[in-house]
Amino acid sequence: MTTPAVLAGQPVGTRAKITGFALPPNTHQRLLEMGLTTGTECTVVRYAPLGDPLEIRVRGYHLSLRQSEAAGVHIAIVR
Amino acid sequence: MPSANTPLAATSPRLTSAARAARTVAIAGNPNSGKTTLFNALTGLRQKVGNYPGVTVEKKVGRFFGAHGDPFDLLDLPGTYSLQTRSPDEAVARDVLLGRRAETAAPDLLLCVVDAANLERNLYLVAQLAELGLPLVVALNMMDLAERNGLVTDPAALSARLGCPVVPIVASQKRGLVELKHAIVAHLDGAPPRRAPLPEPLETAARPLAEALARERVVATRFAMAEALLLLSAVDDELVAALPGALPATVEFARTQIERAGIDRLSAAVQSRYAWAAELAAATQHANDAGRATASDRLDTWLTHRLWGWVFFLGVMAVMFFTIFRVAEIPMDWIEAGQVVVSDWAASAIPAGDFRDLVVDGVIAGVGGVVIFLPQILILFFFIGLLEDTGYMARAAFIVDRLMSRVGLHGKSFVPMLSSFACAIPGIMAARTIDNTRDRLVTILVAPLVSCSARLPVYALLIALFLPAGGAWRKAGMMLALYALGLTAAFAMAWLLRRTLFKGERSLLLLEMPPYRRPSLRATALRMWERAVMFLKRAGTAILAISIVIWALSTYPKPEHSDATAAEALATSCAGRLGHAIEPVIQPLGYDWKIGVGIISSFAAREVFVGTMSIIYAVENGEEDTDSLRDRMLAETRPDGSPVYTPLVVFGLMVFYVLAMQCLPTSAVVRRETGSWKWPLFQLAYMTALAWSAAFLVYQGGRLLGFS
Numbered sequence: 001m002t003t004p005a006v007l008a009g010q011p012v013g014t015r016a017k018i019t020g021f022a023l024p025p026n027t028h029q030r031l032l033e034m035g036l037t038t039g040t041e042c043t044v045v046r047y048a049p050l051g052d053p054l055e056i057r058v059r060g061y062h063l064s065l066r067q068s069e070a071a072g073v074h075i076a077i078v079r
Numbered sequence: 080m081p082s083a084n085t086p087l088a089a090t091s092p093r094l095t096s097a098a099r100a101a102r103t104v105a106i107a108g109n110p111n112s113g114k115t116t117l118f119n120a121l122t123g124l125r126q127k128v129g130n131y132p133g134v135t136v137e138k139k140v141g142r143f144f145g146a147h148g149d150p151f152d153l154l155d156l157p158g159t160y161s162l163q164t165r166s167p168d169e170a171v172a173r174d175v176l177l178g179r180r181a182e183t184a185a186p187d188l189l190l191c192v193v194d195a196a197n198l199e200r201n202l203y204l205v206a207q208l209a210e211l212g213l214p215l216v217v218a219l220n221m222m223d224l225a226e227r228n229g230l231v232t233d234p235a236a237l238s239a240r241l242g243c244p245v246v247p248i249v250a251s252q253k254r255g256l257v258e259l260k261h262a263i264v265a266h267l268d269g270a271p272p273r274r275a276p277l278p279e280p281l282e283t284a285a286r287p288l289a290e291a292l293a294r295e296r297v298v299a300t301r302f303a304m305a306e307a308l309l310l311l312s313a314v315d316d317e318l319v320a321a322l323p324g325a326l327p328a329t330v331e332f333a334r335t336q337i338e339r340a341g342i343d344r345l346s347a348a349v350q351s352r353y354a355w356a357a358e359l360a361a362a363t364q365h366a367n368d369a370g371r372a373t374a375s376d377r378l379d380t381w382l383t384h385r386l387w388g389w390v391f392f393l394g395v396m397a398v399m400f401f402t403i404f405r406v407a408e409i410p411m412d413w414i415e416a417g418q419v420v421v422s423d424w425a426a427s428a429i430p431a432g433d434f435r436d437l438v439v440d441g442v443i444a445g446v447g448g449v450v451i452f453l454p455q456i457l458i459l460f461f462f463i464g465l466l467e468d469t470g471y472m473a474r475a476a477f478i479v480d481r482l483m484s485r486v487g488l489h490g491k492s493f494v495p496m497l498s499s500f501a502c503a504i505p506g507i508m509a510a511r512t513i514d515n516t517r518d519r520l521v522t523i524l525v526a527p528l529v530s531c532s533a534r535l536p537v538y539a540l541l542i543a544l545f546l547p548a549g550g551a552w553r554k555a556g557m558m559l560a561l562y563a564l565g566l567t568a569a570f571a572m573a574w575l576l577r578r579t580l581f582k583g584e585r586s587l588l589l590l591e592m593p594p595y596r597r598p599s600l601r602a603t604a605l606r607m608w609e610r611a612v613m614f615l616k617r618a619g620t621a622i623l624a625i626s627i628v629i630w631a632l633s634t635y636p637k638p639e640h641s642d643a644t645a646a647e648a649l650a651t652s653c654a655g656r657l658g659h660a661i662e663p664v665i666q667p668l669g670y671d672w673k674i675g676v677g678i679i680s681s682f683a684a685r686e687v688f689v690g691t692m693s694i695i696y697a698v699e700n701g702e703e704d705t706d707s708l709r710d711r712m713l714a715e716t717r718p719d720g721s722p723v724y725t726p727l728v729v730f731g732l733m734v735f736y737v738l739a740m741q742c743l744p745t746s747a748v749v750r751r752e753t754g755s756w757k758w759p760l761f762q763l764a765y766m767t768a769l770a771w772s773a774a775f776l777v778y779q780g781g782r783l784l785g786f787s
Contacts, residue, residue: 060199
């Protein structure tokens, strides 16, 4: 089974499948256009030296986003 | 060629043998896809950089020739991840593609640059371009990098599935360019590619809307479907509200239909395009050794490391500042020497009189005073180009974003702020990379608070007055403190503006971290050249005009008797009278009218303050001799015999120069970049108020505390 969770604060190396969003429409669409669509898998790569933003690997490339947005990305942890 | 969906001959004009007019190819691509490299490789130096009228989007057109010498105009579109438009600036790329901008020829063919090492996400833009129904050629770039990363790509299979030519290239090594040109020429009147299938209810709702859009002539028939899809998935309703006639209602109806079918209109089209892109990528590319850490990954563990990341970042900044302030001195001395030669020549060639003064003291001195910063600006853009080319800029933004976001700025505000240490003008121009309008405006408004190099000579003079006997280290410390004050003020103002005038939606950071790459010196040189031309053009127009105005103000009206000294002449001029006129305003700061004249003349460029002071205090052989000017100023007394330049007054004046907006060329650029006089005037007002209040607090507060 999967655990309901958000992308923000996940430890480095976590593999996650995106299950949904709780973000303003504009932000939501921007994330979609960068390839973070529902059902996509991504991996937490690293956090910036001050803990924010975080860098993830998605669709074969690296993307960084802030914790505040990552907190609106619902995920299921892939084991 | 794969089979076509629809014939296109009806919509594109056939070239007759007589018409050898250039045909237009628009080049699109994701940021970091190597689009600019390809553009430069195809066009060389045959390119023009300008602006689309009314907006700040850069318009770049280049020319290349086909195998038979047939000319093509290559139109560079801004790098973008998506054609969904959210701001007027973003709308430009779309309008150009759709042939809606009157001054720009509609493209005959689209060339999409796709990063083979990042195929899936790059194919998303291809999916959107395909919806436009224009002939498309895909340049599959960075094949070498993809191979190194263990990715095996099949361009033929991709071409067959897309229904358009796909040409593998390595733009940085000019590999595959001949084949690419051939494909472009052969496909000019070719069929548009296949497009990604969309959910049935979306298609059903979009079709009648597309027909209505074509009927109302909002867009040409071939683009109507793409426009309908854009309107249906738009978040911002301004686009819809701007439509003519009953169209807003038609859009609303179609949206309701889609939602009734249980489909989220905001995400449905994006989801299907990505599903298509993922399928396409999986079918045409496979990874040999997936999961292997690339060299770039290994490098990033150090360069974004908790400790070493900062060490490296600060090291890069230190090298950059050292070069800008130390190495640039050498060519700056040359420019100064050249200016003296030109000015001497003009003085001997033109008979004495007002015209000679205009040329020598107005034009040559004024424009020269700004052009002298060219070496610094070039070095600055050299570094920025290098940092961007290597991919380090994204890491720098990644590292500092937390600090910047605290005050409501953006990781991307980093470059404009950094540039402003050399000159606010390139800094403000660099703010174009910030896509959010609020973030961009805040960055532009606070950029001139960062101490630019024009303040350097003023700081040097004032520090010499403040610490006449101080050692080099104490003076350097003072200089550093002034720079720190400017930066702090910029951050504080950004924070304040974000909480007052620019309240609202939090800014968004979505930053691609491209793999590290070897920079191309050629591309960097080209970029420096572009910036230099842009800066010199500005010096030749706005700055020239401002210099002439300031010269006239400090020359006319002339003193009645002709044997008046330069200082007396200045006192009777408009600038002198203005100095007297503002004396009541600056008296609470401890300044007399002479300082007032210096402040007013600084509006041409701040370092003019030093020259003006030299004229006022009639220092022998005028310029550059800071020591004699310092002694003369220190000896200056008020009518009651007390010194004018007490440490407290000088300290207040330093604070004033850190915070005041005294640069008309910058105001002219802000007007250009923001499109109205509203923001430059606001900037002038708030910075003047800030500078005055701070200098007032320093002077009056200091007196209360018993300083003098």
